[in-house]
Amino acid sequence: MSSNNKPVLLYGGILLIGIFLPLALPAFQTQISVMWMMVTFALTWDILGGRMGYNSFGNIVFFGVGMYASASMQHELYFDIGQFEVISDQFNLQLTPEKYLFGLGLGMIVGAVICVALAWVLGSGILSLRGHYFAICTLGLGVAVGELAGTIDYIGAGSGMAAPVFPLAMGSAGLFYSYFFFILVVVTFFSLKWLYSTRFGLAINAIRDDEDKAEAMGLHTTRYKTLAWCVSAFFLSFAGAGFGHLNGFIDPLDVAFPGATFGVWMVLMAILGGKGTLWGPVVGALAFHITQEFFWSTLLGWQRVALGLMIVIVVVFFPLGIMGWAREKWPERFGHILEEESS
Amino acid sequence: MTMLLEVKGVSKSFGGVVANHDISIEVPEGKIIGLIGPNGSGKTTLFNSIVGYHPLDVGSIRFEGKEISNLIVPQIARLGMLRTFQQTRIYGKMTCVQNMQISVSHRNTSIAHMFAKFSPEVMEKADRLLEFVGLFSKRHLMAGDLSFGQQKLLEFAMALMNDPKLLLLDEPTAGINPTLINGLIDRLKRANADFGITLLVIEHNMRVIMNLAEHIYCLAHGEMLAEGEPADIQNDQRVIDAYLGAH
Ligand SMILES: Nc1ncnc2c1ncn2[C@@H]1O[C@H](COP(=O)(O)OP(=O)(O)O)[C@@H](O)[C@H]1O
Ligand SMILES: [Mg+2]
Numbered sequence: 129m130s131s132n133n134k135p136v137l138l139y140g141g142i143l144l145i146g147i148f149l150p151l152a153l154p155a156f157q158t159q160i161s162v163m164w165m166m167v168t169f170a171l172t173w174d175i176l177g178g179r180m181g182y183n184s185f186g187n188i189v190f191f192g193v194g195m196y197a198s199a200s201m202q203h204e205l206y207f208d209i210g211q212f213e214v215i216s217d218q219f220n221l222q223l224t225p226e227k228y229l230f231g232l233g234l235g236m237i238v239g240a241v242i243c244v245a246l247a248w249v250l251g252s253g254i255l256s257l258r259g260h261y262f263a264i265c266t267l268g269l270g271v272a273v274g275e276l277a278g279t280i281d282y283i284g285a286g287s288g289m290a291a292p293v294f295p296l297a298m299g300s301a302g303l304f305y306s307y308f309f310f311i312l313v314v315v316t317f318f319s320l321k322w323l324y325s326t327r328f329g330l331a332i333n334a335i336r337d338d339e340d341k342a343e344a345m346g347l348h349t350t351r352y353k354t355l356a357w358c359v360s361a362f363f364l365s366f367a368g369a370g371f372g373h374l375n376g377f378i379d380p381l382d383v384a385f386p387g388a389t390f391g392v393w394m395v396l397m398a399i400l401g402g403k404g405t406l407w408g409p410v411v412g413a414l415a416f417h418i419t420q421e422f423f424w425s426t427l428l429g430w431q432r433v434a435l436g437l438m439i440v441i442v443v444v445f446f447p448l449g450i451m452g453w454a455r456e457k458w459p460e461r462f463g464h465i466l467e468e469e470s471s
Numbered sequence: 472m473t474m475l476l477e478v479k480g481v482s483k484s485f486g487g488v489v490a491n492h493d494i495s496i497e498v499p500e501g502k503i504i505g506l507i508g509p510n511g512s513g514k515t516t517l518f519n520s521i522v523g524y525h526p527l528d529v530g531s532i533r534f535e536g537k538e539i540s541n542l543i544v545p546q547i548a549r550l551g552m553l554r555t556f557q558q559t560r561i562y563g564k565m566t567c568v569q570n571m572q573i574s575v576s577h578r579n580t581s582i583a584h585m586f587a588k589f590s591p592e593v594m595e596k597a598d599r600l601l602e603f604v605g606l607f608s609k610r611h612l613m614a615g616d617l618s619f620g621q622q623k624l625l626e627f628a629m630a631l632m633n634d635p636k637l638l639l640l641d642e643p644t645a646g647i648n649p650t651l652i653n654g655l656i657d658r659l660k661r662a663n664a665d666f667g668i669t670l671l672v673i674e675h676n677m678r679v680i681m682n683l684a685e686h687i688y689c690l691a692h693g694e695m696l697a698e699g700e701p702a703d704i705q706n707d708q709r710v711i712d713a714y715l716g717a718h
Contacts, residue, residue, distance in 0.1 A: 331573055336564070343545045345629070464613070
């Protein structure tokens with residue numbers, strides 16, 4: 129068997145897992161959906177954090193905005209604005225499958241457009257900050273947007289809003305969203321794999337390695353940095369749309385803009401798996417999510433402590449992350465060449 | 472003779488330190504011009520002013536007849552004037568080939584370019600220029616793993632990759648193994664003669680600059696001390712004093 133078969137086997141294996149895992153474990157379909165969402169989080173965080181050297185703690189903004197935009201679209205299409213202020217438990221937003229899917233699809237498109245535009249505006253403003261200044265600014269952004277969302281009546285303000293109920297005729301919401309997020313992760317992964325092989329990929333690497341040099345070489349650094357954030361925002365908006373509909377209820381601080389959980393986990397998962405590597409964010413997110421689910425059920429009350437410990441261990445002993453460590457250990461397997469060629 | 476670069480009456484101070492005072496130089500198209508002076512005489516500061524790294528206190532800088540002192544660094548670079556750094560700057564976590572690829576000219580980049588792969592011509596040119604500076608056999612190594620001298624050669628090749636009209640080199644031979652210096656001088660001359668790139672070279676090594684430049688400016692304490700042909704500069708008592716006084 130030649131080594132060329134390896135990617136085929138790997139991708140084929142993952143495809144089989146993506147298709148059959150939710151069927152085999154019907155009780156865990158929500159966790160499986162969230163697992164693929166976590167991989168999307170880590171992959172999109174790594175665009176700036178790993179490939180471009182800009183640590184963003186505010187990417188959660190695009191997740192929440194995508195979520196609100198898609199849910200609001202459903203309301204715009206099918207319900208009176210007054211109706212959804214009646215809170216969800218007694219009020220069911222029932223739709224036919226056609227309407228539900230059309231609303232979801234249109235909502236995702238609107239959400240993606242809004243998120244990309246927002247990333248462009250925010251990026252043009254704060255991506256001129258470097259290093260810690262950028263990181264701190266995005267942290268503030270994440271907090272501010274959550275608070276801000278709680279004041280907007282149109283989206284239910286602090287009491288939140290409901291997404292339409294998953295149509296009964298479509299079967300299990302868990303199965304639908306397991307596949308939704310699996311497709312999202314596959315599309316995100318291959319889009320990024322391709323993007324990293326273009327001029328864009330090398331340009332953001334150059335910005336990471338030496339931004340002053342990149343400017344001195346005439347690179348459009350501001351444009352590349354802003355575009356990179358737009359790419360993150362684009363894919364995150366779909367994750368937000370899916371999660372809002374899966375969860376059914378959207379609250380500004382706990383569901384749409386959970387900076388202290390999802391927002392921080394994005395960063396941790398990418399670092400755990402290995403920043404700036406293609407598979408690192410995937411491996412990191414899977415490892416993180418599975419361990420976390422395990423801690424959750426066995427270490428009740430102590431799960432956060434265990435998670436914290438795991439993070440400390442990773443940062444101290446594997447500062448390059450799992451894939452970064454593997455790349456140092458077996459560079460040839462990653463296509464790196466250490467010896468000069470004999471000519 | 473057309474002037475590619477005209478610097479007129481440029482001054483720059485940092486707090487109380489006058490790094491450049493009323494400096495004027497001219498770089499005609501196609502020539503190799505030298506800029507010398509003891510350490511701290513303001514040579515690097517003048518380069519920084521020319522490429523838009525910091526605003527001028529007073530003065531004018533024209534490139535191809537166009538005033539550029541109000542432009543920012545990447546805009547000036549895209550006009551076709553590039554600089555290399557005294558401390559050498561390369562992209563350490565990328566391979567030599569990748570360093571070369573991303574150094575192509577960004578003069579006409581559209582959004583479509585930004586998301587396109589590099590053309591075979593770019594690949595071929597990267598290989599050819601790495602060959603030119605003698606780094607071809609190391610082209611797949613991480614640039615950060617090269618020796619200092621090799622990184623300097625890579626930085627030079629990256630600049631050539633960009634097809635500049637004018638290249639400002641800040642001490643290209645500093646830190647290079649003395650046995651390799653003649654080879655580097657030869658390459659600088661070929662970049663000028665074969666590729667048609669005008670050079671403005673800061674150099675600390677007198678033997679190198681006398682070999683290389685057709686016209687030399689000498690700075691001392693931020694002032695223009697002397698200018699002329701290499702032979703005149705070599706015998707100029709003020710220049711000799713400035714150098715002796717500095718050591
Ligand atoms: N960014 C800066 N801030 C403060 N002082 C500076 C700065 N850059 C250069 N200088 C000062 O300007 C003078 C000229 O420095 P420089 O241009 O680096 O000299 P050279 O390249 O000829 O050795 C020195 O006294 C240096 O300390
Ligand atoms: Mg200097």
